[in-house]
Amino acid sequence: MRVNAAWQNIRQSLGFKRLFWRIFLTFWVASLAVMAATGYVLVNEYASNENNQRFLNLVTSQAERIVWRYEHETLVSGTAKRKIKDWIRQRENRRGELLPMLILDANGKTVFHYRMNKVPPEQRSEQQVYGPSNAQYSVFVHRPQAPRILKQVLYRFQSLQFVFIFIASALVSALLSWTIVKPIKYLGAFSRKYANEQTISSLPSPMLNRGDELGDLATDINFMVSKTHEAASAQQRLLHDVSHELRAPLARLQASAAIIEQKQPDNRHVKQIHNDCHRIDQLIQQILNFSTLENTMPEPKQCDLLALCERILDDMAVNYPGIPTTLTPPKGGAQQSLIMCFPEAVHQALDNIIGNACKYSNKGESVDVTIEPLHDNVVIRVRDHGPGVNKDEIEKLLQPFYRAGNQMHTQGFGLGLSIALKAIHKHGGQLHMTSPSDGGLSVEVTLPKNVAPRD
Numbered sequence: 001m002r003v004n005a006a007w008q009n010i011r012q013s014l015g016f017k018r019l020f021w022r023i024f025l026t027f028w029v030a031s032l033a034v035m036a037a038t039g040y041v042l043v044n045e046y047a048s049n050e051n052n053q054r055f056l057n058l059v060t061s062q063a064e065r066i067v068w069r070y071e072h073e074t075l076v077s078g079t080a081k082r083k084i085k086d087w088i089r090q091r092e093n094r095r096g097e098l099l100p101m102l103i104l105d106a107n108g109k110t111v112f113h114y115r116m117n118k119v120p121p122e123q124r125s126e127q128q129v130y131g132p133s134n135a136q137y138s139v140f141v142h143r144p145q146a147p148r149i150l151k152q153v154l155y156r157f158q159s160l161q162f163v164f165i166f167i168a169s170a171l172v173s174a175l176l177s178w179t180i181v182k183p184i185k186y187l188g189a190f191s192r193k194y195a196n197e198q199t200i201s202s203l204p205s206p207m208l209n210r211g212d213e214l215g216d217l218a219t220d221i222n223f224m225v226s227k228t229h230e231a232a233s234a235q236q237r238l239l240h241d242v243s244h245e246l247r248a249p250l251a252r253l254q255a256s257a258a259i260i261e262q263k264q265p266d267n268r269h270v271k272q273i274h275n276d277c278h279r280i281d282q283l284i285q286q287i288l289n290f291s292t293l294e295n296t297m298p299e300p301k302q303c304d305l306l307a308l309c310e311r312i313l314d315d316m317a318v319n320y321p322g323i324p325t326t327l328t329p330p331k332g333g334a335q336q337s338l339i340m341c342f343p344e345a346v347h348q349a350l351d352n353i354i355g356n357a358c359k360y361s362n363k364g365e366s367v368d369v370t371i372e373p374l375h376d377n378v379v380i381r382v383r384d385h386g387p388g389v390n391k392d393e394i395e396k397l398l399q400p401f402y403r404a405g406n407q408m409h410t411q412g413f414g415l416g417l418s419i420a421l422k423a424i425h426k427h428g429g430q431l432h433m434t435s436p437s438d439g440g441l442s443v444e445v446t447l448p449k450n451v452a453p454r455d
Contacts, residue, residue: 020181028173035165055144060129062099063139066112067131070103102140111137183207183214187221200229250277300451303346305378306330306337309369312347312354316367320358328370336373339449341427346447349423350380353443356417357384361440377429377446385440389433420445427451 100115102124116124125143128136190203207218257273264270306329313325330336357367365385372379417431424431429447436442 018181020177023180024173024177027176028170031169031173032166035169052144056127059099059101059127059139059141062101063103063127063129063137064131066101066103067129067137070111071131071133071135100142104138104140106136116140116142180214183210183218187214187218191221191225194225194229200225246280250280253277300340301343302338303341303343304334304338305346305371305380305447306334308343308347309350309354309371309380312351313369315351316354316358319355320361322363323358323361324364324366325358326366326368328368330371330373330378332373337371337378339378339447339451341447341451342423345423345426349420349445350382352417352420353382353445357382357386357441357443360384360386362386365440374446376450377448380445380447382443382445383436383440388435388439388441391435 098114100119101112102110102114102116103112105111119142123143124140127139127141129139130136186207187203194200203218203222208215208222210218253273254277257270257277260267261270261274306327309327313327316323316325354367354369361367361384367385368381368383370379370381370383372381421431424445424447427447428451429445432444432446434442434444
């Protein structure tokens, strides 16, 4: 288990799950397998022929020497069988090359015999040699054994040629993998750029005119981006047009209600009209804010979170005079609260979070805001002492138009935290909510000191 876990960690650290490495290893292993199979076939054929020829030459050489010695001893002393055995053993065994062999003359008489008793006739090989007198002799030996091909292959694989082939196959596999992966990475970067910047641009012509499947994919992505941009632009125009069309009669309705209120100051229906008009105006503005955060990417600027929180708390003191607030600055001073961000988006997020805390806190209970630097981030914690939220509903609060079943969010539209979450995600930050044991709700916002938009 530990070995498997270690291997998984190595694979992840080296990025072996990436498509480049999968294609590279597949083609490289395939090329090496083809090279090994081809080498085996060639070496097998070459080694077999080479071994047979070498064995044949060795048999012929020994047999000719024995025959020549036999005829010489026979001519000198009339008999030579024992002398030939002693001579050949002394001569050939010194080099360890004495072969089992049976030599017969033309009359079938045994001229030389060495360890051929246990060799069956079907495993014997016969060839002819000639002596000095031009007499013919039959030579019987054991058929040549097949060479050890694996050892021959390994030996030849150590040669410089195979080293070059090994390196060349790796380079070709890497080039092929990069040729496939590079346009895919480019298309991914193109889609991420569009998602982040929301600015439409066409893919380059060489990518669109490749003529292969990647070219088809590029064409589809280009078409998708164009249609998505058109749909987003149409949605944005629709929201602005609808908001304008709603706000015009809404303003007239408020003006009419104000005229009636002058004549009937205590008319409760007029007050209800004012309240409903105000809620509708707030809803329209929040929907526009939500849409703006989703479809725009402004330039990052330096922002002082401490000064921003002070300004928001001053506004809350006017809107919620019965709710005391406390602000704890960072320990390192105001310099620690400076970040590069989209100030308007951060203002909307913190305004919604602190506004919710003040709105649902019990009267007289304070709302505590703390700013704390943490490594390359800045953490803003907002804690209220209101009714709180059930733990199983905390994550749902981040969904647009969701309102919890208890007292929390019963008076709102369910867009405040969604706007805050989208603004924070726009910076590559995080939003985390917890329900403390002593009641209320704690919201923790983590923002990077240098904006890092999410893909």
